Amino acid sequence: MSLLVYTENWDGKFKKLSFELITYARKVADQLGTEVSVVSIGNVADDELLKLGSYGADKILKVEDDRLNVLINRAYSSIITQVADNINADIVLFAHNFSGKAIAPRVAVKLKAGAVTGVTNVPSSLDPFTVKKMVFTNKAYADVIVKSSKKVLTLFQNSLGVEENPKPAAIEVFTPKLDDDDFKTKVTETKKITGKVLLTDAEVVVSGGRGMKNPDNWKPLEELAEVLGAATACSRPVSDEGWRPHEEHVGQTGKIIAPNLYFALGISGAIQHLGGVSSSKHIVAVNTDKDAPIFESADYGIVGDVHKVLPELVSKIKELKASQG
Amino acid sequence: MNFEFTEEQQMIRQAARDYAERELVKDVLERDEKAEIPWKHIKALKELGFFGMMVAPEWGGGGMDTLSYVLSLEEFSKHDSATAVILSVHNSLVSWGVEKYGTQEQKEKYLRVLATGEKIGAFLLSEPEAGSDATHQRTTGEDKGDHFLINGTKNWITNAECADIYIVVVQTHPEKKHHGINALIVDKNTPGISLAPHEDKMGMRSSDTHSVMFSDVKVPKENRIGDDGFGFKFAMKALEGGRIGIAAQALGIAAGAMERAIQYSKERKAFGKFIHDHQAIAFKLADMGVKLEAARNLTYKAAWLKDNGLSYGTMSAMAKLFAADSAMEITTEAVQVYGGYGYVKEYHVERLMREAKLTQIYEGTSEIQKIVISRALLKD
Amino acid sequence: MKILVCISNVPDTTTKIRFTDNDTKFDAAGVQWIINPWDELALTRALELKEGSGGAIEKISVINVGSKDTEPTLRKALAIGADDAIRIDAEPQDAYFVASQLAEYLKANPFDIMLCGIDSSDYNGSLVGGMLSELLDLPSVSSVSKINMDGENIILNREIDGGSETLETTVPFVAIVQKGIALEPRIPSMRGIMMARKKPLEVKPAVETEALTEFAGFELPPPKAKCKMVDAENVNELVELLHNEAKVI
Numbered sequence: 001m002s003l004l005v006y007t008e009n010w011d012g013k014f015k016k017l018s019f020e021l022i023t024y025a026r027k028v029a030d031q032l033g034t035e036v037s038v039v040s041i042g043n044v045a046d047d048e049l050l051k052l053g054s055y056g057a058d059k060i061l062k063v064e065d066d067r068l069n070v071l072i073n074r075a076y077s078s079i080i081t082q083v084a085d086n087i088n089a090d091i092v093l094f095a096h097n098f099s100g101k102a103i104a105p106r107v108a109v110k111l112k113a114g115a116v117t118g119v120t121n122v123p124s125s126l127d128p129f130t131v132k133k134m135v136f137t138n139k140a141y142a143d144v145i146v147k148s149s150k151k152v153l154t155l156f157q158n159s160l161g162v163e164e165n166p167k168p169a170a171i172e173v174f175t176p177k178l179d180d181d182d183f184k185t186k187v188t189e190t191k192k193i194t195g196k197v198l199l200t201d202a203e204v205v206v207s208g209g210r211g212m213k214n215p216d217n218w219k220p221l222e223e224l225a226e227v228l229g230a231a232t233a234c235s236r237p238v239s240d241e242g243w244r245p246h247e248e249h250v251g252q253t254g255k256i257i258a259p260n261l262y263f264a265l266g267i268s269g270a271i272q273h274l275g276g277v278s279s280s281k282h283i284v285a286v287n288t289d290k291d292a293p294i295f296e297s298a299d300y301g302i303v304g305d306v307h308k309v310l311p312e313l314v315s316k317i318k319e320l321k322a323s324q325g
Numbered sequence: 326m327n328f329e330f331t332e333e334q335q336m337i338r339q340a341a342r343d344y345a346e347r348e349l350v351k352d353v354l355e356r357d358e359k360a361e362i363p364w365k366h367i368k369a370l371k372e373l374g375f376f377g378m379m380v381a382p383e384w385g386g387g388g389m390d391t392l393s394y395v396l397s398l399e400e401f402s403k404h405d406s407a408t409a410v411i412l413s414v415h416n417s418l419v420s421w422g423v424e425k426y427g428t429q430e431q432k433e434k435y436l437r438v439l440a441t442g443e444k445i446g447a448f449l450l451s452e453p454e455a456g457s458d459a460t461h462q463r464t465t466g467e468d469k470g471d472h473f474l475i476n477g478t479k480n481w482i483t484n485a486e487c488a489d490i491y492i493v494v495v496q497t498h499p500e501k502k503h504h505g506i507n508a509l510i511v512d513k514n515t516p517g518i519s520l521a522p523h524e525d526k527m528g529m530r531s532s533d534t535h536s537v538m539f540s541d542v543k544v545p546k547e548n549r550i551g552d553d554g555f556g557f558k559f560a561m562k563a564l565e566g567g568r569i570g571i572a573a574q575a576l577g578i579a580a581g582a583m584e585r586a587i588q589y590s591k592e593r594k595a596f597g598k599f600i601h602d603h604q605a606i607a608f609k610l611a612d613m614g615v616k617l618e619a620a621r622n623l624t625y626k627a628a629w630l631k632d633n634g635l636s637y638g639t640m641s642a643m644a645k646l647f648a649a650d651s652a653m654e655i656t657t658e659a660v661q662v663y664g665g666y667g668y669v670k671e672y673h674v675e676r677l678m679r680e681a682k683l684t685q686i687y688e689g690t691s692e693i694q695k696i697v698i699s700r701a702l703l704k705d
Numbered sequence: 706m707k708i709l710v711c712i713s714n715v716p717d718t719t720t721k722i723r724f725t726d727n728d729t730k731f732d733a734a735g736v737q738w739i740i741n742p743w744d745e746l747a748l749t750r751a752l753e754l755k756e757g758s759g760g761a762i763e764k765i766s767v768i769n770v771g772s773k774d775t776e777p778t779l780r781k782a783l784a785i786g787a788d789d790a791i792r793i794d795a796e797p798q799d800a801y802f803v804a805s806q807l808a809e810y811l812k813a814n815p816f817d818i819m820l821c822g823i824d825s826s827d828y829n830g831s832l833v834g835g836m837l838s839e840l841l842d843l844p845s846v847s848s849v850s851k852i853n854m855d856g857e858n859i860i861l862n863r864e865i866d867g868g869s870e871t872l873e874t875t876v877p878f879v880a881i882v883q884k885g886i887a888l889e890p891r892i893p894s895m896r897g898i899m900m901a902r903k904k905p906l907e908v909k910p911a912v913e914t915e916a917l918t919e920f921a922g923f924e925l926p927p928p929k930a931k932c933k934m935v936d937a938e939n940v941n942e943l944v945e946l947l948h949n950e951a952k953v954i
Contacts, residue, residue, distance in 0.1 A: 010867055071865065073835070073845045096831075097866045101823065102847035102881070105800070105835025114917030115800065117831050130921055135828050139722040142828070143921040154831075184844045185878070189871040198867055204953070228954060239884075246850065246885040247864060252718055252826060253742045254884050261953040272718050275826075278926070282951045284943065285932070291592035295932045300946055304937025312940040317954065320944055332777050333898060336784060340892045347889070374895030387895030 001034045004089035005057070006080050008071070008099050009044045011192075015201060017095050019055045019162045024155050025093050026056030026165050027122045032091075036167075037061060039083045039174070041076060042069050046171055053169025055162065059087075061174040067183060070190065071099050075182035077106035082176045084111060089150075096154040097200055104154050113150035120159040137252045137275035157200060158258045199248065202231035204261045205280070207250060209235040209273075211266020211287060211306055215243035220310040221265060227317050233257070235267045251276035266306045269294025286310075330396075337393040341400035344373065349405040356407070356531035357676055360523060362487050363408050363531050367445070375412055376442025380420050384432060386440035391566075391628040395573040399624075402577025403584065404673075406680045407532040409577065413570035414483045415439070419446025419492055422563045423510065426551045435490055435510055447488035447513075448567075449479040449537060450560055459494060459560040460503040464539060466495030473497060473509060473549070475517075475542040481687065485520055485535035489513050492550070493539070494560050506556035510548040517542035528679030565638040567688045568645035569631065572624040575648035575684035579617050582652075582659035582677045586610065589663055589672075606662055613655045620648040639701040646694035649684035656681040706876065707764045708755070709816040710748045711807060711834070712782055713741035714775035715827045724923045731827075731923070740778050742890070743822025745785075747880075749887035751820055752786045754854055761854075764788045768810065770795055770803045776906065783901035784893035790904070795911030798919070804836035805914040811841055817876040818859075823848060823883040828920075834881035844878045850885030 005025045007018040025036045035058040040049060042064070049060050063079055080103060084092050092107055094100035096118045108115035120141070121132040128145045131153065135142045199205065206225040208218060218232075225232045232248060239249040250257055252275040262280035266287060267273060274297050277283065285298035286306045295301045302309055330338070349366060356363055370376060379394050380386020394416060401409040420439045423431060423446075438444040452463050464477025475495055491511040498505030511518070521536035550559055587610060590601035600606045623644040630637035656678035660667035667674045685691045716722075716736045723732040740748070748767065755762040767782040768791040769775055779790040793806045811819070821834030838845035850869070851862035861872045861880060893901075935943045947954045 008866070070870065073838070073847060077839065098848040098864060099866060101831045102835060102845070105804075105832040106839040106845065108801070108832070108917075109804070109836050109839035112917070115830075115832055115836075116918060118829055128921075133829070135923070136716075136720075136722045137718075137826050137829060138926070140724070140923050140925050142923050145919050145921050146917065147919065148917040185846055185872050185874040187870050187872050190865075190868060191870070192868040200866060240889070247869075249884060253746075261947070261951070275718075282947075282953050284947070291589070293592070295934075297929055298932045299930070299951070300943055301932045301934050302937050302940070302943060303934065309937055309940055313944070316941045316944040320948060320954070332780065333902075336777070336781060336893065336898055337895070340894075340898070343892050347892075372894065373892060374897075378895045382899060388899055389895060 001032055002087055002089045003029045003032070003034055003036050003091045003093065004080070004084050004087060005036060005038045005093045006100075006103065007038060007040060007052070007095070009040060009042055009048070012042075012044050013048060014044075014051060016162060017097065017157055017201065018052065020157065020160060021093060021095055021155055022052050022055035022057050023163045023165070024122065024160055028091065029056075031123065031126060035059060037083075037087050037089065039063065039080055041079060049171055050169055053167050054164050056165040056167055057169045058167050060169050060171045062171060063174050063176055065178070070187040071102065072183055072185060072187075073102045073106060074184070075178055077103045077110065078178065078182055079176040080107050081110040083174055086174070091151045091153065094152070094154045096156045100154045104152050108152040111150045111152065112148060113152045114146035114148040115152040116144045116146060117154040118156045119153045120156050122160075134279065137256065138278045139275060156258065158260070197225070197229060197231040199231040199233055199250070199255055199257060202257075202259050204228045204230035204263075205233050205250070205257060205259045206230045206263045206265065207233035207235065207267060207277075208238060208244070208265045209267030210237045211268070212238070212243075213266070213307075217307065218244070220307075220314060224263070224310060224314050224317070227314055227321065230263075235273050264294050264298065265310065267294055268292045269297060330392075334390075334393050334396060337389060338396040338400055340373065341375070341397040344369070345401050345404040349401060349408055353405045354670060354673070354676070358530075358670070360525065360530040362533050363405070363411070364487075366408050367411065367487060370408070370412065371442030374442075376415055376445065377420055377440035379416055380424055380436065380440035384424065384436045384440045386420070390632045391569060392625060392632060395569060395624060395628045398570060398573035399577040399580060402574045403581030406574050406578050407529040409574045410529060410532045411445070411484055411487065413567070413574055414448055415442075415446045415488075417567040417570035418448040418563045419490065421566055422448075422492055422508070422550065422559065425562070426555070426559060427510075428547070430547060431510060431550070439490065444489035445484060445487055446490045446492065447482055447484035448563065449482050449491050449493040451479060451481045453478055453480050453536075459506065459557050462494060462496040462506055464493070464495045465499070466497045466507060466509060466544070468497055471546055473507075473544045473546070475509070475511070475539040475544060477539050479537045479539075481524070482535055482537050483532055483687070485537050486523070486533040491537075494556050497556075498554070501554065503557040504554045506560075507553065508550040508556040508559045509544045510550065511542065511544050515542050515544065527682060528676065529683050564688060565641050566631065568641040568694070569624065569627045569637070571684055571688045572620070572627065572641065572644035572648040575645070575652040575681065576617070576620050576624050578677050578681050578684065579620060579648065579652040579655040582656040582674050583613050583617050585672070585674055586613065586659040586662040589666075600662070609658050609662060613658050616651040616655055620644070620651040623647050639698060642689070642694040642697040642701075645689065646691050646698065649681070650691055652681035652684055653678075706758070706762045706817045707766065708751045708762060708818045708820065709811070710744060710751050710765065710767045710782070710787065711819065711821045711837070712744045712748070712767050712769045712778065713822070713825045713827070714738050714769060714771050714778040715741045715825055718742065718826055722925070728923050729920070738775070738778055740782060741822050741825045743824055743883060745890040746884070746887045747820040747822055747882045748782055748785060748787060749890050750852060750882065752891070753887065754852065758854065766791060766816070768793070768807060770797050770806045770911070772796055779906055780901050781893065783904045783906070784897040785891050786897060788904065790906040792906065792908050793911055794908050798916035800830045800832035800836055801918075802914050802916045804833045804840055806911055807833070807837050808840035809912045810909060811837075815877065819877070819879045821879065821881050823881050834879055838879035841879070844874055845881060846872055846874060846878065847881040849880045849882045852880060852882070852886065
């Protein structure tokens with residue numbers, strides 16, 4: 001019995017997401033009375049790797065290879081499976097983000113493990129092994145039983161939060177066997193988003209809909225995001241119209257997010273939109289239409305013109321921040 | 326009896342619904358305000374094959390049945406009946422008329438382009454002195470041996486501007502009265518045809534309605550539809566089917582108002598509860614629902630009769646009469662459900678109410694339908 | 706070159722979700738079924754690629770694992786423009802089961818490019834595409850938001866956490882596609898619907914495979930508390946609520 005976590009790094013650094021994964025893994029490992037091992041792929045300095053110990057990792061296996069500084073699904077899943085076999089892991093845990101969704105299913109097949117994605121809670125039962133996940137795009141939850149002895153899980157971000165639980169983590173180098181076939185896809189260009197809070201990392205998300213009227217009106221929305229350290233997002237019509245890039249689309253067919261605070265500005269709240277955001281811990285809606293369905297899902301609402309409310313909101317929050325020093 | 330739609334009918338209805346919800350509704354308010362012809366939508370609907378959808382595949386049409394056509398017009402009209410009427414005239418009156426009664430040569434020349442929507446059709450019957458009363462035609466088509474020479478004015482012509490092919494009903498032999506009437510296929514760009522300005526209508530404002538003037542317009546003899554003197558009967562036959570299209574349109578207008586009223590009643594609160602929890606509104610919705618469903622059944626039945634080769638003239642008149650009158654009542658009640666919001670343009674029901682009115686008037690007023698129906702009932 | 710698009714049959718995205726049998730089964734009564742939105746975008750892009758390929762792509766097929774009830778969804782895909790359809794006759798049990806069925810078919814009937822949606826709007830598995838590529842031992846590229854072909858060269862764009870990447874790969878491969886891959890799904894034309902009548906829809910028996918997971922039960926999210934309304938003239942009240950009550954700013 002043992003538990004393996006894969007966490008990616010961003011230019012050699014970990015994020016809250018990584019620590020949340022370790023926190024979750026620690027809780028599950030404690031239920032099972034076993035260890036948490038972590039596999040890290042790509043170049044990460046040892047002091048950064050040791051941070052994972054603060055959240056409960058017992059052992060860190062690092063795999064360094066210059067070909068592995070970008071995600072190659074086949075190579076990554078081969079490495080993670082080799083590590084899992086090596087330490088005889090029964091549960092392999094990933095984040096429910098792009099890289100997790102890319103690798104987890106491949107690893108599951110290699111291990112012949114039942115896979116559950118977007119898990120939101122620690123197992124409610126170990127025998128049968130049962131976890132909860134969101135289904136029908138936030139419209140319901142399901143308890144899923146994994147029948148196989150090996151299990152692959154991906155954890156929905158911002159489900160549990162982060163808890164420190166320091167362990168004297170040991171770092172080991174792991175050398176996997178790789179062949180040329182594992183590198184048939186080649187990354188030729190990488191564009192990193194810089195200077196912006198990423199939507200999937202954000203604790204606060206400021207999102208605009210068709211009620212923003214015009215792509216030129218996004219300035220105050222971005223200003224609000226900046227004041228709050230928030231990410232910007234948008235509804236589907238906005239990305240379909242090309243007012244904002246499709247990466248910002250949150251909703252049923254876009255990104256599904258669960259920040260602590262979500263601002264829906266000029267978004268009417270179609271059922272498809274709510275599917276992507278209704279797990280947010282708090283929702284604030286501003287809309288001219290008092291009957292807009294978004295108010296049914298919001299915690300706080302203002303009926304009013306978003307163009308008038310937004311600048312006011314920015315200045316009041318600035319005042320608040322200033323008073324807090 | 327079987328009230329189930331085929332898988333294909335459902336697919337066509339969904340295609341129409343998707344187009345209406347994705348595209349038509351986006352600019353319908355603006356087009357209504359500006360009375361603009363929906364060129365963009367005409368182009369898209371041609372590509373999707375809704376123009377000529379019932380024409381046989383051998384002529385390049387979609388080969389779909391009347392019920393599929395009715396379902397499409399219903400879906401379009403929920404959001405934009407002005408665009409639906411362009412389709413209705415093109416399909417029910419013009420394409421159907423040429424396919425049913427045209428010669429092989431006429432079909433080669435005109436039906437092929439109507440079937441794909443490459444050319445759009447208009448049906449020119451009404452005149453200043455009489456609406457859709459085809460027994461008296463002031464517009465003349467003088468027999469000049471190898472051609473007819475048309476003179477006169479046609480009124481309330483839907484598609485007058487956006488169409489390329491006209492079917493014009495003219496008096497060729499005044500002494501023979503309605504036996505001296507003929508229907509001629511006329512290229513709109515024939516010299517001598519001119520259009521009066523776009524009528525500034527109450528509703529269906531983005532469908533183009535004009536008077537059309539004919540001054541010594543030469544039309545070749547071979548463009549006459551059917552035998553000499555067939556024009557009156559032709560017009561009556563075409564209108565029998567046309568009424569199914571208008572019934573479908575009225576049905577869609579009513580359904581659009583009904584759906585919006587239901588939605589609104591679930592969103593709007595008064596005296597601490599949703600307005601549908603007030604019996605005054607709930608009962609209104611019940612009455613609207615019954616009328617809508619009855620109109621729907623009459624309209625689908627008329628289409629079904631036509632698809633099964635049965636006589637449908639009376640049923641289509643009943644469907645058109647009931648659907649149009651119900652559309653007027655249902656849209657009026659929908660405005661009432663919305664209260665003040667219903668009276669402003671943004672919420673659509675005001676527009677639907679204006680559109681409903683026209684369905685009681687064109688292609689035979691409600692009163693004309695009652696004449697048709699009562700005559701049929703009283704016939705021995 | 707041949708492209709295969711894997712299609713899931715899912716409830717319409719506006720469906721009100723309910724469960725039956727003591728909350729252990731999805732209540733399918735009155736539900737309208739559609740092509741999974743991501744799969745539909747994948748199909749749209751496949752058709753665009755075919756149309757722009759000058760004949761290099763000779764066929765687009767669609768495949769589904771499901772009962773006979775899912776055939777309307779496949780026929781819609783045919784009406785939109787797929788050339789033929791395959792249905793593997795089995796009730797899908799879990800992602801591994803579905804991927805195994807697809808893989809069995811593909812081992813006997815190989816394709817050059819296989820497209821799967823990144824997610825399905827019913828059980829949100831995000832697994833089948835990745836599992837399929839592993840079962841076939843092929844490269845996979847996931848979260849693909851663009852696919853372009855330049856002769857034999859295939860250029861993909863994928864979204865990563867924190868940016869995007871351009872990739873090149875060789876056929877055969879599996880692409881797991883997401884939003885952006887095509888602008889909007891196509892509406893079938895009358896001609897397409899007519900032609901779909903004659904296009905082949907082949908039914909294949911399922912192979913013996915066990916599911917590795919199962920649903921024990923479902924629940925609906927708890928009802929949301931009432932929204933607190935703040936006057937538009939008093940934005941400061943909102944800020945105070947967020948600060949003192951919700952403690953989120």
